[in-house]
Amino acid sequence: MSTLLLIEQVLNGLQFGVMLFLMAAGLTLIFGVMGLINLAHGSLYMVGAFAAAAVAGATGSFVLALIASLIAAAAAGAIIELVVIRRLYDRDHLDQVLATFALILIFSEGTRWVFGSFPLFLDIPDLLAGPVTLPGGIQYPAYRLLIIAIGLLVAFGLFQLIARTRIGIQIRAGESDREMIAALGVDISKLYTLVFALGAALAGLAGALVGAIQSVQVGMGEPVLILAFVVIVIGGIGSIKGALVGALLVGLTDTLGGVLLPGFFGTFMEPSAATAVGSSLASMSIYILMAGVLLFKPTGLYGSA
Amino acid sequence: MSRATLLNTALFLMLPITALAALLLDEPFIITLATKVAILALAGVGLNIALGLGGLVSLGHAAFFGIGGYAMGILAHHAQTFTPLMEAPFLLDGTKSMPVIWLVAVIAGACAALLIGALSLRTSGVYFIMITLAFGQMLYYFAISWPAYGGEDGLSIYVRNGFPGLNTLDPIQFFALCFALLALVLFCAGRLAAAPFGLALSAARQNPERVETVGLSPYRLRLLAFVISGAITALAGALFADLNRFVSPTMLSWQMSGEIMIFVILGGVGRLFGPVAGAALFILLEHVLGGLSDFWHVYLGILLLLVVLFARGGMIGSLAGREVAHD
Secondary structure, three states, rough: OOOHHHHHHHHHHHHHHHHHHHHHHHHHHHHHHHHOOOOOHHHHHHHHHHHHHHHHHHHHHHHHHHHHHHHHHHHHHHHHHHHHHHHOOOOOOHHHHHHHHHHHHHHHHHHHHOOOOOOOOOOOOHHHHHHEEOOOOEEEEHHHHHHHHHHHHHHHHHHHHHHHHHHHHHHHHHHHHHHHHHOOOOOHHHHHHHHHHHHHHHHHHEEEHHHHOOOOOOOOOOOHHHHHHHHHHHOOOHHHHHHHHHHHHHHHHHHHHHHHHHHHHHHHOOHHHHHHHHHHHHHHHHHHHHHHHHHHHOOOOOOOO | OHHHHHHHHHHHHHHHHHHHHHHHHOOOHHHHHHHHHHHHHHHHHHHHHHHHOOOOOOOOOOHHHHHHHHHHHHHHHHHHOOOOOOOOOOEEEEOOEEEHHHHHHHHHHHHHHHHHHHHHHHOOOHHHHHHHHHHHHHHHHHHHOOOOOHHHOOOOOOOOOOEEEOOOHHHHHHHHHHHHHHHHHHHHHHHHHHHHHHHHHHHHOOOOHHHHOOOHHHHHHHHHHHHHHHHHHHHHHHHHHHHHEOOOOOOOOOHHHHHHHHHHHHOOOOOOHHHHHHHHHHHHHHHHHHOOOOHHHHHHHHHHHHEEEEEEEEHHHHOOOOOOOOO
């Protein structure tokens, strides 16, 4: 294993991690502020990817596609918040799980209805299609670097939003005592719709960005959703900082595990068996990481009890 | 008799009546559908012990369903290829005998539930939901990446496994077997809910602090409930794999977990016969709506949404009145 390859994989892990952060940030905000577990978050990711693919197909512009993904996902988020989700805030988690599971069924099959079962493709803009040479002579795809940059930028923006703006103050106040801020004259239902739309927009952006690397298809959101759950369980539910740390941990563990584990077992096993054991363990590695964190901190790294 | 008892009796008898009518009309496919309902209801009864009695919202029960399926698949695969399951430290052969397979499935399901439960029950609420989901996914990816037993393609079994004294290839006999198991498990689950253990478990759901004060450990009660629940769901998984003569990672997928939960909810949480009603309604919908449109999941989603938002007691709750509280 050369150092160059290792650095490349670390970058891949980072890229995966910041994508997970975009998903997990919305989930953890929605849980923190509204106390709602939203399984349909993966559907919003899918909506973003499909909107981007459709707009890119029609106009050929990647920037327009990204904007479309943000708008479409935020709109879808706002609509389901107004129609369904707001009836669920004072229900128990079981009802929330079921209702949002029903939303997944509706979104997935509805998308299949409109776009068909075949995957769509979203092309990376020509400008970013090639590799760039990093210091040290590493060739790395420009587009993936862009994803890392966008992810870190969004993370920074989100921290600023939460820490410094009026909306951020209201969000934090809503997390600690929703009756009190309602009594102080903040329109809590408008705030909830806003937070939900913000989380949805982040998921949609993630879907569009990843859609250009992978294919855009029905059901693409759920594997990412479950990884995002692992992220916020590790980071602590409700904590944006936890979501960032958890996302990077999961991204790096998953990517490096897949590369390093087969090689590690190859040092003392025959190659075919080593690949089998290594890849099986790699596919389980993030869950083992999660179990490990839970053993020591049942509420996650940054969670409050 | 109360309306609930009357409804339960009707529900319970509906399955064998449907199967017998189908036998008389020579419609083997309907018998297979009734068998599917019985098996899925069994999985639902398993989940309902954790969900309804224990208040444990597990979104990872497909793990146990799939473990049961793979227990059947692996044992039968070795028996049909005449390869031993393992040679060291002692020789162990595969088997095509259902009782042995069931026993293995139940034990494997219980062990998995013990491990997953012991970790997951350290947390509660929404953490518990996400963690059970994550562990389910872990097994799903493990099954996909493990090439020895078919990986993503799954395992096919050529001939259905045998049960002493029965011809399991005959649809009505296999139905009778599955239905008898369902009846047995329903009976046991009913006794369990009324037994000191079931009462303590319900109390731990409603008021864990008080349960702890009288000297019982909610953690241990819940863990035991989770183990029993996992074992029953694994048994259903073994039967389901035998019904299809096929097992694949799909049985472990989280959509499966969601579907098992749907059976329980459509019927009514915490109702003993809820999963029977729910599974019957689900298969009926799949059959009727699936015939109308390829996209029947949209209608299922809308129906589920309406049940959750407006008919909180599920089918039995709406028909029999008196909502069972769940929290």
